[in-house]
Amino acid sequence: MFTGIITAVGTIREAQQKGDLRAVIACPYDPARIAIGASIACSGVCLTVVERGGSAGDAWFAVDISGETVSRTVPGMWQHGAQLNLEQAMKLGDELGGHIVTGHVDGIGSVVGTCPVGDSTRIGISAAAELAPYIAAKGSITVNGVSLTVNEVSDQADGTCHFALNIIPHTAEVTTLGALRAGDAVNLEIDVLARYLMRMQSLRG
Structure with a gap:
C-alpha cells in the first residue's frame, strides 16, 4: 500500500x-x-x-x-x-499524507494542456469514458504515482472527461510532473473509495 x-x-x-x-x-x-x-x-x-x-x-x-x-x-x-x-511501501504507523494508493494502474490519460496559475501550474488531463464516473471535483486521483486533488471536471459528449489539477512548485520540482506537456501520456489510478462506492451504487440500481 x-x-x-x-x-x-x-x-x-x-x-x-x-x-x-x-x-x-x-x-x-x-x-x-x-x-x-x-x-x-x-x-x-x-x-x-x-x-x-x-x-x-x-x-x-x-x-x-x-x-x-x-x-x-x-x-x-x-x-x-x-x-x-x-x-x-508505507509501514504501519507511517503518516498517510496523500490518500490510499494501491499501485495498480486503471488507465492511461492524456495531457490536454498546461498553463501557469500564480506560481503553480494548472494541468488538464483527458480520461477515458470507463474512468470518468470515478473522477470528481475535490476528490483524489493518482497521476504517475502522485496523489493529487481534482480541481474540476468537465464531462465530454463522447463519455470521456477532462479534469484539472494544480501542481504547486514543490511538487513540480520533486516529481516528474513539472515536465509534463500537452500530448504526454500519464498513468492514472482512481481513488479506491470511489471504486467501491460505484460498485455499491450499481448493485442498488
Missing part, C-alpha cells in the same frame, strides 16, 4: 527483455533500507525488488515487469533513461 507522496525520482539505467522485462533503476535511496521482495511504486506501478545494490544516496534496484504491466502503462515509460516517480 502507498500514499502517493513521492520520495525520490529514479532513472532507468538498464532495460533488458528476459522473458519479462528486467529494469535496473538508479535512485538516491539507501540500499540497506531496500529489502529484496519489497514493493516500490514506480510512477504509479507497484513492482517487486529482485536485486539491489550501490551505496547510500547512489543506490539501484532491479524489478521484473510483466508483459501485462507494460501493456497497461504509458508507452515507452520502461525505456533506458526514463525518469520515474518512486515511493516505497
Whole structure:
C-alpha cells in the first residue's frame, strides 16, 4: 500500500527483455533500507525488488515487469533513461499524507494542456469514458504515482472527461510532473473509495 507522496525520482539505467522485462533503476535511496521482495511504486506501478545494490544516496534496484504491466502503462515509460516517480511501501504507523494508493494502474490519460496559475501550474488531463464516473471535483486521483486533488471536471459528449489539477512548485520540482506537456501520456489510478462506492451504487440500481 502507498500514499502517493513521492520520495525520490529514479532513472532507468538498464532495460533488458528476459522473458519479462528486467529494469535496473538508479535512485538516491539507501540500499540497506531496500529489502529484496519489497514493493516500490514506480510512477504509479507497484513492482517487486529482485536485486539491489550501490551505496547510500547512489543506490539501484532491479524489478521484473510483466508483459501485462507494460501493456497497461504509458508507452515507452520502461525505456533506458526514463525518469520515474518512486515511493516505497508505507509501514504501519507511517503518516498517510496523500490518500490510499494501491499501485495498480486503471488507465492511461492524456495531457490536454498546461498553463501557469500564480506560481503553480494548472494541468488538464483527458480520461477515458470507463474512468470518468470515478473522477470528481475535490476528490483524489493518482497521476504517475502522485496523489493529487481534482480541481474540476468537465464531462465530454463522447463519455470521456477532462479534469484539472494544480501542481504547486514543490511538487513540480520533486516529481516528474513539472515536465509534463500537452500530448504526454500519464498513468492514472482512481481513488479506491470511489471504486467501491460505484460498485455499491450499481448493485442498488
